[in-house]
Amino acid sequence: MLHLVSSVAILVYAACFSFFRVGELIPTTTQYPSQCISFLIGTVAAGWFLGRASRQIFYIATILGIIYLLDFYVPKPLPVADESHSGKTVVITGANSGVGFETARQLAVTYGARLVLGCRSKPKCDAAEKTINEEVALSKKDGKATALFIDLDSFESVNSFVKQLQGMDIDVLFNNAGYVPVANLPVNKYGLDPSFTSMHLSHFLLTEELIKTHPSLRVVTTSSIGQQFCAMSFHVPNPGCINASYLKNNITTPTNDLAYMHAKMANLMHAIEIPVHRPQATSVAVDLGFVSTGNHKSNGFGMDAACLIRGSPNDSCNTISTNEELLQGDFKDERLWQEGGIVIDTLGSTKEAFSYPWWDDSMNLGRSRMLSLSRELWELSDRLIHKYAREEMAEE
Numbered sequence: 001m002l003h004l005v006s007s008v009a010i011l012v013y014a015a016c017f018s019f020f021r022v023g024e025l026i027p028t029t030t031q032y033p034s035q036c037i038s039f040l041i042g043t044v045a046a047g048w049f050l051g052r053a054s055r056q057i058f059y060i061a062t063i064l065g066i067i068y069l070l071d072f073y074v075p076k077p078l079p080v081a082d083e084s085h086s087g088k089t090v091v092i093t094g095a096n097s098g099v100g101f102e103t104a105r106q107l108a109v110t111y112g113a114r115l116v117l118g119c120r121s122k123p124k125c126d127a128a129e130k131t132i133n134e135e136v137a138l139s140k141k142d143g144k145a146t147a148l149f150i151d152l153d154s155f156e157s158v159n160s161f162v163k164q165l166q167g168m169d170i171d172v173l174f175n176n177a178g179y180v181p182v183a184n185l186p187v188n189k190y191g192l193d194p195s196f197t198s199m200h201l202s203h204f205l206l207t208e209e210l211i212k213t214h215p216s217l218r219v220v221t222t223s224s225i226g227q228q229f230c231a232m233s234f235h236v237p238n239p240g241c242i243n244a245s246y247l248k249n250n251i252t253t254p255t256n257d258l259a260y261m262h263a264k265m266a267n268l269m270h271a272i273e274i275p276v277h278r279p280q281a282t283s284v285a286v287d288l289g290f291v292s293t294g295n296h297k298s299n300g301f302g303m304d305a306a307c308l309i310r311g312s313p314n315d316s317c318n319t320i321s322t323n324e325e326l327l328q329g330d331f332k333d334e335r336l337w338q339e340g341g342i343v344i345d346t347l348g349s350t351k352e353a354f355s356y357p358w359w360d361d362s363m364n365l366g367r368s369r370m371l372s373l374s375r376e377l378w379e380l381s382d383r384l385i386h387k388y389a390r391e392e393m394a395e396e
């Protein structure tokens with residue numbers, strides 16, 4: 001019985017590893033051999049043990065565990081730096097930890113970019129700035145990190161952040177900050193769901209304000225694999241996560257169990273709409289899969305079984321910092337940006353939004369319907385920003 005359970009566990013691990021992390025393996029086989037070995041052993045072991053469970057399963061499981069831990073905790077060299085980001089200025093929100101911090105670190109230390117670290121905690125922001133600048137000094141690159149306060153729960157704070165950026169040449173805005181809210185957080189001073197305000201509306205405001213002075217801004221948004229679940233049947237009470245009923249009734253209510261999904265779906269919809277409304281700007285939503293960060297610890301996922309399939313920030317953010325197409329330049333397919341922003345998925349491939357089969361127009365939640373809801377969300381966000389943020393600015 002124990003053997004059977006162990007066999008199934010290894011099979012699940014191998015399947016999950018293949019699904020979530022194999023994309024990292026393809027371009028990085030030579031740089032990260034331990035991942036490849038781990039993947040190989042996982043798959044082979046699963047196949048073998050399903051047929052003939054035995055004591056060796058424990059040895060293999062142990063080896064897998066050791067390889068995974070080595071892979072996770074031993075820092076790996078980044079790919080050879082091209083100088084493409086040198087001299088570029090990238091603004092990142094939520095830059096003191098997790099995805100934001102690691103991306104900032106890689107861009108400044110390895111690729112010589114100038115970073116504005118936007119964070120809501122001054123001590124954490126100063127610590128991040130110090131760490132990155134010390135590493136930059138050792139690397140002898142031209143990168144630099146500058147800490148700036150921004151609390152995305154407050155439009156006033158977003159406006160003052162934008163004022164402090166005046167006069168800077170900004171190439172990329174990385175809308176990244178986010179958290180997994182608990183249910184029933186009360187509405188904020190604007191009478192809005194606080195998680196929707198900080199994860200979506202404030203990023204909407206920030207993007208709009210920066211595009212005014214930087215029309216050809218590249219906007220990158222941390223999206224999530226989670227929004228794929230919005231097409232699944234267990235969301236039937238709220239199909240699509242963001243739908244007409246949500247837009248009408250839920251933005252002005254306390255958070256509920258799906259608040260994180262709502263916010264991440266809103267992030268994706270915003271990313272799609274940016275070039276439609278601001279034709280000189282370009283926009284990419286990036287889905288990194290599961291990354292081991294504070295995001296998981298905050299909702300108690302820190303120690304769950306998913307720890308074996310999560311990527312380290314170091315590996316995962318590589319997808320962003322080494323992807324020339326993501327942070328600059330044209331995309332190879334030379335698509336018309338006016339059709340909307342695009343998505344880079346866990347496997348690193350470029351996609352149209354809602355292009356997975358489960359968003360097919362023949363399904364209940366078709367792609368066209370989601371695109372039309374994205375348009376509605378844009379209009380609503382624009383109205384809310386005018387009502388609250390611009391009022392605040394006018395009162396100053």
Ligand SMILES: NC(=O)c1ccc[n+]([C@@H]2O[C@H](COP(=O)([O-])OP(=O)(O)OC[C@H]3O[C@@H](n4cnc5c(N)ncnc54)[C@H](OP(=O)(O)O)[C@@H]3O)[C@@H](O)[C@H]2O)c1
Binds near residue numbers: 093121198224294
């Ligand atoms: N980790 C994953 O597997 C995963 C998967 C899909 C998407 N994502 C997305 O990745 C993004 C980054 O998350 P992470 O995984 O790197 O988690 P993280 O380590 O917890 O980082 C989140 C960052 O956002 C900041 N933040 C939260 N609320 C803020 C606010 N109101 N104003 C300003 N900053 C705020 C946090 O600041 P404090 O340190 O002060 O709290 C922190 O710096 C999020 O948008 C998340 O949804 C993560």
